[in-house]
Amino acid sequence: MITSITTDMDGTLLNENQEISEVNKQAILDAQQQGIEVIVATGRSYEEARYVLQDAGISCDIICVNGAEVRSKEGKIIYQSGIPSLHAKEIAAALNETGIYFEVYTDKGTYTENYEMGIELIVDIFTTANPAVKEEQVRQSARERFEKGHIKLVEDYGTLFNDDSQLVYKFLVFSFDDDQLNAAGEKLKTIEGIAVSSSGKENLEVNSIDAQKGVALQKVLKDKGLSPEGAMAMGDNLNDLSMMKVVERPVAMGNALPEVKEFCAYQTAMNREDGVAKAIREALQSPVK
Structure with a gap:
């Protein structure tokens, strides 16, 4: 079974109203209750990501600004990689x-x-x-x-x-x-x-070059003692590919770009169809290949 779930926000976790649906929220909370580490990886700044997650009642580590910053669920900066x-x-x-x-x-x-x-x-x-x-x-x-x-x-x-x-x-x-x-x-x-x-x-x-979702995700997983072989990552766009490449279970959204779908071994429904929840439910019932 998977040990970690990483999800992009825009076009993935968020629906057409830029909100986290109740179905997606419940799937994430259920995964956390089973001891699975949930991580959000986004191109957004911390503040832009935090207020959406907070409104939904979700607490987790956040990879922000495509990996330039990683924040703990308490909001503490645990990693930074900037441009000189x-x-x-x-x-x-x-x-x-x-x-x-x-x-x-x-x-x-x-x-x-x-x-x-x-x-x-x-x-x-x-x-x-x-x-x-x-x-x-x-x-x-x-x-x-x-x-x-x-x-x-x-x-x-x-x-x-x-x-x-x-x-x-x-x-x-x-x-x-x-x-x-x-x-x-x-x-x-x-x-x-x-x-x-x-x-x-x-x-x-x-x-x-050191601020990519994949680079940051590798650091987060290592710090938590988690293996990429038990990791799942979901996304829809080109800035998600770097994290898809470091996990065993890459999942493309139904609305993902063709390049993302071509790379991913798994595909789920569109973001407006609670694709994140469906991918989580399926993964929880399937062994990692």
């Missing part, structure tokens, strides 16, 4: 050359220089995970992101890179223009020590 200031400036310069929009995640919060583009970015991530949801509903969720203080407006990202009290975790890059997005991706390829992934059809996510 010089590299952050190099990444920003490369992105600015293309004129593309990006946000910066640090250990002190998430920042944007452009409020309206910040709205568009989160709309892209939400609609990629939930294409059937009405755009206005998604846009309202995006506005709430700002209203709740999960993203902050800053005049110049340079103030963050020159602030020794802040550790840069991630760049979230966004454009509706495929050529511009591809150009940004090509420039990023020339920068060493970074990992580039994606959580939406119009975005790129840039982290330290």
